Amino acid sequence: MRLPTDTAERAPGEAAIVQAKPAKGRYRENLSRAQAMFAELVAGERVPDLIVFPEAALTGYFLEGAVYDLALPAEQFANDLAGAWRAAAGDRPVDLVCGFYENAEGTYYNSAMYLHVAGEHARIAHVHRKMFLATYGVFDEERFLSRGRRLRVFDTRFGIAAMLICEDMWHAIMPTIAAVKGARLLIVPSAAPGRGIEGERELTSVTRWREILHGAAAEHGVYVVYAGLTGFEGGKGMTGSSCIIGPRGNLEVEAPDLGECVVRGPIDPREGDLARASLPLLGDLNAVLPDLLLDDELPLPKAR
Amino acid sequence: MLRQVFASTAALLDPPGINPELAARWLEAFLRDEMLGRRGIGRAVIGLSGGVDSAVTAYLCARALGAGNVHAFRLPYRTSSASSLADAQLVADDLGIALSTIEITGAVDGYLQFEPGADARRRGNVMARTRMLVLFDQSAKLDALPVGTGNKTERLLGYFTWHADDTPPVNPLGDLFKTQVWALAEYLGVPAPLIEKAPSADLEANQTDEGDLGITYARADAILAQLLLGYGDDQLVERGFAPADVAVVRRRVESTHWKRHLPTTAMLTNTAINEFYLRPVDF
Numbered sequence: 001m002r003l004p005t006d007t008a009e010r011a012p013g014e015a016a017i018v019q020a021k022p023a024k025g026r027y028r029e030n031l032s033r034a035q036a037m038f039a040e041l042v043a044g045e046r047v048p049d050l051i052v053f054p055e056a057a058l059t060g061y062f063l064e065g066a067v068y069d070l071a072l073p074a075e076q077f078a079n080d081l082a083g084a085w086r087a088a089a090g091d092r093p094v095d096l097v098c099g100f101y102e103n104a105e106g107t108y109y110n111s112a113m114y115l116h117v118a119g120e121h122a123r124i125a126h127v128h129r130k131m132f133l134a135t136y137g138v139f140d141e142e143r144f145l146s147r148g149r150r151l152r153v154f155d156t157r158f159g160i161a162a163m164l165i166c167e168d169m170w171h172a173i174m175p176t177i178a179a180v181k182g183a184r185l186l187i188v189p190s191a192a193p194g195r196g197i198e199g200e201r202e203l204t205s206v207t208r209w210r211e212i213l214h215g216a217a218a219e220h221g222v223y224v225v226y227a228g229l230t231g232f233e234g235g236k237g238m239t240g241s242s243c244i245i246g247p248r249g250n251l252e253v254e255a256p257d258l259g260e261c262v263v264r265g266p267i268d269p270r271e272g273d274l275a276r277a278s279l280p281l282l283g284d285l286n287a288v289l290p291d292l293l294l295d296d297e298l299p300l301p302k303a304r
Numbered sequence: 305m306l307r308q309v310f311a312s313t314a315a316l317l318d319p320p321g322i323n324p325e326l327a328a329r330w331l332e333a334f335l336r337d338e339m340l341g342r343r344g345i346g347r348a349v350i351g352l353s354g355g356v357d358s359a360v361t362a363y364l365c366a367r368a369l370g371a372g373n374v375h376a377f378r379l380p381y382r383t384s385s386a387s388s389l390a391d392a393q394l395v396a397d398d399l400g401i402a403l404s405t406i407e408i409t410g411a412v413d414g415y416l417q418f419e420p421g422a423d424a425r426r427r428g429n430v431m432a433r434t435r436m437l438v439l440f441d442q443s444a445k446l447d448a449l450p451v452g453t454g455n456k457t458e459r460l461l462g463y464f465t466w467h468a469d470d471t472p473p474v475n476p477l478g479d480l481f482k483t484q485v486w487a488l489a490e491y492l493g494v495p496a497p498l499i500e501k502a503p504s505a506d507l508e509a510n511q512t513d514e515g516d517l518g519i520t521y522a523r524a525d526a527i528l529a530q531l532l533l534g535y536g537d538d539q540l541v542e543r544g545f546a547p548a549d550v551a552v553v554r555r556r557v558e559s560t561h562w563k564r565h566l567p568t569t570a571m572l573t574n575t576a577i578n579e580f581y582l583r584p585v586d587f
Contacts (some may be wrong), residue, residue, distance in 0.1 A: 024586045064582035198321040232337035234586040256335045
């Protein structure tokens with residue numbers, strides 16, 4: 001992996017989050033709608049540098065056995081997504097992130113792709129395979145899917161980034177490891193069925209998500225770009241609330257819980273430097289981490 | 305001496321709370337997505353009993369789909385109370401929705417004349433299933449969807465007729481306890497008489513739900529909410545619930561799991577539907 005050597009390589013830019021409400025199982029139709037969305041964004045005054053879609057954004061989330069009908073090889077998904085962008089935007093470069101069900105030679109994953117498109121050239125910067133497959137209560141992912149085995153970070157125009165899919169983000173160790181590995185930007189495609197109607201102004205599950213996202217951003221001095229599905233799937237309402245949170249834990253922009261929309265906001269890597277200077281928790285963690293991990297009471301495999 | 309602050313345990317005996325504004329907004333979105341979005345049907349038919357559940361359902365449908373797209377039906381049997389009919393009228397008048405009355409006495413008695421020994425339970429089931437027959441037929445006539453009115457409390461306690469009250473394909477209230485439905489009713493502006501009267505299936509004279517169940521809704525809901533979280537009977541009694549109340553709720557829940565499922569189908573192959581062949585309802 002090539003690491004950026006100075007801040008000039010980590011350029012500020014603008015992100016757009018497409019809070020999508022896909023037609024269940026209709027991949028081609030949803031891809032066409034994504035293309036139409038691209039055309040709208042390109043026609044605007046400022047074209048975003050990064051466009052992020054939620055988890056399973058072009059198929060819907062709850063597929064059960066139909067996941068095997070709709071999962072795609074990463075290369076095919078990349079071609080489809082890049083083709084939709086080119087059809088709408090021509091040679092204009094962009095970075096695209098989208099959740100999809102991946103068929104990797106007959107092993108199936110809940111994945112997210114970071115794709116750089118520039119003219120005829122398209123490069124898959126990374127495919128993250130969801131590591132924490134939600135399998136409890138309403139969720140049944142591990143019945144149908146295999147879990148990813150590694151959390152990798154990767155280089156982008158904004159600096160080093162990581163993708164965490166939905167429940168990945170609920171385990172505090174995941175954004176922590178991503179940040180320790182150098183991530184300045186966490187992208188979180190999600191499909192979050194809402195629950196908890198006793199909340200004061202929103203579903204309690206939305207509040208829980210907000211606490212998690214803001215906590216990770218502020219603790220590690222990272223941008224968090226959260227893309228949530230919206231709309232109901234068989235009675236289960238996805239909570240949207242897509243947002244961009246700055247590296248001080250500050251909310252830059254947030255979508256409502258219900259309804260399709262696009263939310264846009266800045267990503268400026270220099271903000272992360274300033275945030276970490278004023279609250280150097282990540283630096284402190286880097287110093288203490290070896291002591292924490294060398295604790296022989298931890299249930300970790302021993303090096304041979 | 306330092307002041308000591310203790311956690312309150314009083315709320316443990318209360319039924320679960322609700323933010324009715326939030327719930328209403330969420331349920332309206334559900335109705336629009338599930339009916340218009342998924343099925344392309346923007347009209348609802350509702351059996352308006354004069355009780356609070358069907359009233360709340362009508363208010364939600366009117367808000368979600370527009371009053372002109374909601375058609376309510378009163379489906380009285382000859383023993384149904386006049387006040388139920390009047391209360392249903394209050395709802396229709398307040399909302400400005402269509403209201404038709406179809407007497408089911410002829411259909412019910414047409415069958416029951418051959419079963420003179422049918423007890424109240426059997427007669428009640430025949431009435432409930434006849435009402436559902438009418439609602440489904442009217443939905444076909446009006447190019448509409450029947451919308452269910454069953455709440456979580458009655459579903460958990462098995463206090464409904466299987467393949468009758470539970471049959472409509474869309475149900476906005478099925479994850480709300482009865483006490484939450486009451487709170488939602490107040491928020492939505494359901495006429496007070498429907499909220500204040502004792503809930504009744506109105507299948508027999510002077511029948512009330514709480515009389516049939518042997519426990520108040522407030523107490524049942526509080527117990528159910530904690531039972532669903534996994535608390536055992538001993539823990540519920542430790543928290544202050546009466547052992548007899550806990551026993552009533554536990555017995556009803558555990559003897560009616562079958563009523564919350566589709567019929568049991570013998571599995572003979574590795575492609576058995578809903579066992580191996582798995583597709584979501586909205587696929």
